[in-house]
Amino acid sequence: MLTVIEAQQRILGQIARMSPERVPLTEAVGRVLARRVVAKRPLPPFDNSAMDGYAVRGADLSTTGVTRLRLVGESRAGTLEPVRVGEGEAARVLTGAPMPPGTDTVAMQEHARVEGDCVVIERAPAFGSHVRHAGEDVECGATTLTEGAALGPGEVGLLAALGVPFVETYARPRVAILATGDELREVDEPLEHGQIVTSNSYALAAQVVEAGGVPVPLGIARDDEDDLVARIRRGMRSDLLITSGGVSVGDYDLVRKVLETLGWRSEFWKVAMRPGKPLAFGVLERVPVIGLPGNPASSMVTFELFVRPAIRAMAGHRRPFRPVVTGRLVTAYHKSDDRTHFVRCGASDQRGEIYLQLLDKQGSGMLSSMVGVSALAVIHGPRAEVPAGGLVPAILLDRTFADRELAGFGP
Secondary structure, eight states, rough: OOOHHHHHHHHHTTTTOOOOEEEEEGGGOOOSSOOOEEEEOEEEESSSESSSEEOOOOSSSSSSSOOOEEEEEEEEEESSSSOOOTTTTTEEEEETEEEEEETEEEGGGGEEETTTTEEOOOOOOOTTEEOOOEEEEEEETTTOOOOOOOOOOOHHHHHTTTTEEEEEEEEOOOOEEEEEEEEEEEEESOOOTTTOOHHHHHHHHHHHHTTTOOEEEEEEEEEEEEEHHHHHHHHTTTTTTESSSOOOSSSOOOOHEEEHTTTTTEEEESEEEESSOOOOOEEEEEEEEEEEEHHHHHHHHHIIIHHHHHHHHTOOOOOOSSEEEEEESSSSSESSSSSSEEEEEEEEETEEEEEEOHHHHHHOOOOOTTTTEEEEEEESSSSEEOOOTTEEEEEEEEEGGOOSSSSSOOO
């Protein structure tokens, strides 16, 4: 059996980045730039005041005493007609307003007073004080964002300031989701004896969205080869196909058999891990296919480890994996085999150190064990017991455990 790392490398080795597409800036957050952005204008676009005060010529200011200047007008944000300021003159200026031609310094309003048609500056600022110069943030012609940059609120705001209404980003991969099994029913259907809701379909779709993909539900395939063939062929219209169930060795686990009939090129089947040993991966008609286990917890854990990185790599992310930290187990964990265990944990941040509390329910079929999961503790090596207080690697799934009711910093 492959190790988890080997299986991840096999999958990513068969993943192709999506083609670029042009999207409006309002839809760009969370996407990855496919082409660098060069500034076609400076930022800020003009010299402007960093605060409320008076725009003056630095040469007119007295360095030894009070300066009296004639007040000739006002410049405020949105001013279209600039105020002309000559020798011995000043203009009222508001934060963000253009600096009047001829001025180079702003005297703070706290250090000045108006007397009639003059302004008296009681404390002279240094030459050039409180002026934001054109292009000091971004120069015209500068590369502001490079290809491969992930677009968050800051990047979107910068692009907007530079007058970029559309950007070239890698497309979001369309991920087909196929649930299999005669026992499955839709969420709004009544259940008879032996039937269960296709919860994996909904959980996986939610995981696809969170990873940055677009879920394409294929419905429920019965344990029937013709039905499977029809639905899998529909899945070939997507960029990635994931199946839930049907890849084990049971009499009615037909997914692998049908895939092979259709010409599937298998890369591996089974990974040395718990939960999620029965995991299949291959390529069918150039579309990667990942067969996940049918047990709910196994399905979601293996999605995190194998499907999520694939989706993010397809979407252009250079770092497709979750962060891994070192955490301290609150309670001991007994490892009963040689496989790598991914143990569902809650997490707490105690003065910068992460503590991992093993959830009571760790069964692969226990869906409630995926509620409140903040981390997956990674237990390597042979059969052993990791003692309480032991340090282990942990994959962070949700960092809200470190959120605070109060800010928690400073006086």
